Amino acid sequence: MAVNAAFVGRTYPPDGVYEVSREKIREFAEAVAGADRGAFAEPGAVAPVDPVHTDGEAARALGYDDVVAPVTFAVIVAQRSDARLVRDPEAGIELGRILHGEQGFVHHRPITAGMRLIATLHVDSVREAGGHAMVGTRSEIATEAGEPVCTATSLLVVRGADA
C-alpha cells in the first residue's frame, strides 16, 4: 500500500487543547531519569530528578513561571498531532508499518505547567526511498492565544509491503 503523495501540503488544524500539568511534567521527568538502582532503593523508586521539573520555587529561581518540562516533553503533543494523519484512512499509512526515523524540536519558549497548548499539523513531505515511504510531518505547537511554543518535526518511515 502506498502512502498518498497528494497529502503533501495538507494541514490539520488544532483539534483540542493539551493542558500541561505539574504532575505530568513530574511523571515524564521521572520516566526519562530512570529508576533508582541504589542499594537501598525500593521497587519503583526513581532516580533524582532536577527540581526545576518538580519544584515551583526551584523553577521560579531560574526565571520560569512554574515547573518546566523536559526537552522532549512536547513529543506527547506532537505524537497526538501526528496521529491525525496516521489514522486518516485516505493517507494510506498502516500503523504497524511505521518506524520513527527522525525527530526534532525547536523551542520558541519553555513549556511550563499551566500552559494550554494547541497543535497544527503540516504534512511537509512524502517520498519513496528503498521501498519505503518517508513522511515528514511538522506540528506547530502554540498556546491557545496563538503564541508559538515549539515546532516539532518527525520523519515517519512506512515500510513497504516486502520490507
Place this chain on the structure above:
Amino acid sequence: MHRDVPARGPGRGRVSAVTGPGADQHPQADHEPAAASRHEALTRPVLSDLEVGAEVARARYAVRRSDLVRYAGAGGDFNPIHWDEAFARSVGLPDVLAHGMFTMATAVRVVTDWCRDPGAVLAYSVRFTKPVVVDHDNGATIEVVATVGALDPEAGTARIDLAATSAGVGVLGKARATVRLPPR
C-alpha cells in the same frame, strides 16, 4: 502512538530506527565522574570557555525493561515491541527495543545535567539509526559523549553534538542540541 513496529531488519540506514532509548542513570552503577551531575559543582558552563571539538560531558545510563514500561505510560506510547518480548520476536525483532524517544530523551540528559537548565536547550534533533535492544536479565547500557560542534557568540549559543552508543553500536545520528549559555 506511532507504532513503530519494525520488521525484520531495520531497513536501511537511517530508516532503521525504531527504537529507542533507554535510560536511566544511576548514581551507582553507571555514573561516570565526568558527567556533570547536579550533585557536583554548581558552576554553569559559559560560552567563552568552550572550544569546538572539545568534549564537555559524558555519561553511561543503564536501562531495564521496567524503565520502558514507565516511559510508555509517561510518553503515551504503548507499542508492545517496547515491553512484550514475545510480541517483539513475533514481528521479527531480536528482542524488546527501547522507544526511540526514550533514547532521545536519555541522550540529552548529559546536556541538561551539564548546562543545568533544561530550558536553555533551544533546539534538539536526532536520527534514529539503530535500536537499543533491552535484554530481560541484563537490560542495556547507553553511553553518551557530548562535544562542542559549533559556537555562535552572536546568538549566544553552542551546538552540542551527541554520540550515543549501546553495545558498541551508534544508536543516534546527527544528534545535536543548541544550547543558550552565558557569554562568560
